[in-house]
Amino acid sequence: MFEIEGKVALITGGASGIGLEAAKQILQNGARGVTIADINAEAGEKTVEALRKEFGRDKVIFTKTDVSNKESFEDAFKSTLAAFNNIDILMNNAGIFDEKNYEKLIQINMLGVTHGIVLAIQKYLINYRTGSEGVIINTASIAGTRGIQSIPIYSATKSAVVSMTMSFGNKVHYERTKVRVVAVAPGFTLTDILNDLTTKSLDENFARVMKRHGKTVKTQTVDFVGRSIIKIIKEKPSGTVWISEEGKDIEEYIPSLPLVEIE
Structure with missing residues (x-):
């Protein structure tokens, strides 16, 4: 089991929602330090002040980060090392819903995760971790495991996160890097993104479908997703993706076709 106590985490999109809840629960599990990386500096600074009051001033820092820009993302790693000397956990959580602006959606949800994984496995979690193993946990979505007709582009970006998790997390890479790559795939969760599902749909036709779909879905709290994240970080094997829906374990x-294995 991977012990969070004494470890250092970098969380993108950590100023609110699932990222903020993950930060709280990682700190509650004894983390030595957490970096909140977010594009929203005002929200990020407020979040860090609140976390410092609860967990201590030396436990949390904020760095303004645009995950779609590789240099900006790397600066978040560098800030983490400057503050805590190590990095053990990367949570690729930053994401948006805006199908009207689908190029930005793809850049943040897909390219941002790619930047994080590549930087981590090529340099930062290889060379600067505290112990013998590092962990990358990606925030995917149930939309990435089955596709949702009302949000096709968002679904595609999260499918990419699922695929990257399984591919980068395969044993052929883990045996070399000792970096576990795992993902949480939450169901509909009570975060700000829910407010965007109809206002930022691709067009009015997709918005109408989303409104019909929205009447049938069950929502969950960020607290439940946070507990799922802790369990995945601690216990789950590299290359696996875990669906988190409140009221269920x-x-x-498991995809219908297995990943191609290389001996």
Whole structure:
């Protein structure tokens, strides 16, 4: 089991929602330090002040980060090392819903995760971790495991996160890097993104479908997703994706066709 106590985490999109809840629960589990990386500096600074009051001033820092820009993302790693000397956990959580602006959606949700994984496995979690193993946990979505007709582009970006998790997390890479790559795939969660699902749909036709769909879905709290994240970080094997829906145990997503294995 991976012990969070004494470890250092970098969380993108950590100023609110699932990222903020993950930061709280990682700190509650004894983390030595957490970096909140977010594009929203005002929200990020407020979040860090609140976390410092609860957990201590030396436990949390903020760095303004645009995950779609590789240099900006790397600066978040550098800030983490400057503050805490190590990095053990990367949570690729930053994401948006805006199908009207789908190029930005793809850049943040897909390219941002790619930047994080590549920087971590090529340099930062390889060379600067505290112990023998590092962990990358990606925030995917149930939309990435099955596709949702009302949000096709968002679904595609989260499918990419699922695929990257399984591919980068395969044993052929883990045996070399000792960096576990895992993902949480939450169901509909009570965060700000829910407010965007109809106002930022691709067009009015997709918005109408989303409104119909929205009447049938069950929502969950960020607290439940946070507990799922802790369990995945501590226990789950590299290359696995775990569906988190409140009222159920987390369930591994198994694709219909297995990943091609290389001996």
